[in-house]
Amino acid sequence: MPYSEIRIAASHTLRPYFVKGVNHMFLWRFLQLNRTYRGQNEFVHWIGRFEIAQKRLLASWADVIDLTDLQDVGTAEFVAAFADQQRQHYQQLPNDEETMAYQVTFREQAKTNRRAQHMNASPLSDSLMSLIFFSSSRPERTAT
Numbered sequence: 001m002p003y004s005e006i007r008i009a010a011s012h013t014l015r016p017y018f019v020k021g022v023n024h025m026f027l028w029r030f031l032q033l034n035r036t037y038r039g040q041n042e043f044v045h046w047i048g049r050f051e052i053a054q055k056r057l058l059a060s061w062a063d064v065i066d067l068t069d070l071q072d073v074g075t076a077e078f079v080a081a082f083a084d085q086q087r088q089h090y091q092q093l094p095n096d097e098e099t100m101a102y103q104v105t106f107r108e109q110a111k112t113n114r115r116a117q118h119m120n121a122s123p124l125s126d127s128l129m130s131l132i133f134f135s136s137s138r139p140e141r142t143a144t
Contacts, residue, residue, distance in 0.1 A: 022063045029057040037136050050133060057124065065118040067111060073103040082106070 019028045033053045038046045071078035082090060086106065093099045 022060070026057070026060040026064050029053070029060040033057050033132060034136070038138065043137070046137070050136065054129065058119075058122070061122050061124065062115065062119060065115060067114060070107065070110060070114075073107050074100065078103060078107070 019025050033050075036046070036050050036053045071081060079087070079090065090099060090102055093102060
């Protein structure tokens with residue numbers, strides 16, 4: 001079977017089964033976390049599996065953030081978003097290279113701050129994670 005036929009066959013048979021989109025991935029990871037039941041396994045080994053699923057879930061939550069409303073560096077809208085003190089410092093910079101570097105640094109700081117706020121606004125509180133952990137850790141729970 002030639003390579004092109006294999007690629008076409010794989011795209012038609014496998015592609016519909018992928019989870020697509022960051023929102024769907026977050027939901028899928030959340031459902032995967034709920035499926036990490038202990039069963040009759042050792043508790044110590046199960047804790048590791050649960051923590052890996054939890055870290056994947058938090059990573060997928062971090063991907064859900066929308067940064068499209070941040071303006072591009074070098075535009076008038078981006079400079080207009082500066083606070084008064086930042087605008088004064090920006091206007092005192094002597095050349096274009098320094099002003100561009102300042103804008104890039106400011107945008108990276110804005111992205112970092114937005115990501116931190118997004119992670120703090122996570123719907124997955126420690127209390128919820130503890131409840132999921134407790135309910136999943138019962139040894140009598142069976143797979144469905």
